[in-house]
Amino acid sequence: MKKRTTSGKRPRRIDGATSHRAISARGRNATPPLVDRKEITLRVNGNTHVATVDVRTTLVDFIREQVGLTGTHVGCEHGVCGACTILLDREPVRSCLLFAVQADGAEISTVESLGTPEHLHPVQEAFRDHHGLQCGFCTPGFLMTTVALLHDRPTLSEAEIRSALSGNLCRCTGYQGIVEAVLDAAQRLRALTHS
Numbered sequence: 132m133k134k135r136t137t138s139g140k141r142p143r144r145i146d147g148a149t150s151h152r153a154i155s156a157r158g159r160n161a162t163p164p165l166v167d168r169k170e171i172t173l174r175v176n177g178n179t180h181v182a183t184v185d186v187r188t189t190l191v192d193f194i195r196e197q198v199g200l201t202g203t204h205v206g207c208e209h210g211v212c213g214a215c216t217i218l219l220d221r222e223p224v225r226s227c228l229l230f231a232v233q234a235d236g237a238e239i240s241t242v243e244s245l246g247t248p249e250h251l252h253p254v255q256e257a258f259r260d261h262h263g264l265q266c267g268f269c270t271p272g273f274l275m276t277t278v279a280l281l282h283d284r285p286t287l288s289e290a291e292i293r294s295a296l297s298g299n300l301c302r303c304t305g306y307q308g309i310v311e312a313v314l315d316a317a318q319r320l321r322a323l324t325h326s
């Protein structure tokens with residue numbers, strides 16, 4: 132026996148041209164198409180960059196490959212080593228953990244913004260003078276972390292520096308030179324502020 136609706140009418144067939152209402156309802160509930168590329172605008176070291184990126188591009192890859200600034204290093208790619216640390220709106224962040232599209236509209240500073248070989252930033256001078264680096268792979272991350280740290284807290288004890296830098300890993304120096312460099316950099320920056 133044919134099944135009947137409660138109204139006693141035969142069930143209406145829902146397909147094709149006979150059901151505009153069904154189609155528009157389907158359209159309303161449909162999953163929107165995935166966006167795989169997006170235009171973003173970032174300021175990197177004072178220069179504006181407009182680019183269309185794959186939404187899966189990490190910020191560090193964008194900085195290195197599309198902006199062409201390779202001073203920011205990629206180590207673990209898991210947010211563990213700190214080698215990829217940059218400043219995003221003045222806050223230190225791990226650029227391997229962010230997508231470039233998440234930084235749309237942000238102000239970014241990389242290690243290239245600090246100084247030049249002829250005119251090093253005081254933090255760079257202190258790292259050089261205290262042998263705060265050996266192979267240098269971790270150094271951009273340490274420098275950017277230190278710059279942000281000393282901007283917020285110009286005076287720190289050795290223990291506070293060790294704690295603040297505990298998220299940056301170095302496999303060469305043994306850390307003592309790095310800590311001494313940060314203590315000295317703090318002194319240099321305070322002297323500059325008061326001169």
Ligand code: FES
Binds near residue numbers: 205
């Ligand atoms: Fe980003 Fe290691 S590469 S934290």
Ligand code: FES
Binds near residue numbers: 302
């Ligand atoms: Fe080589 Fe830090 S200087 S990893």
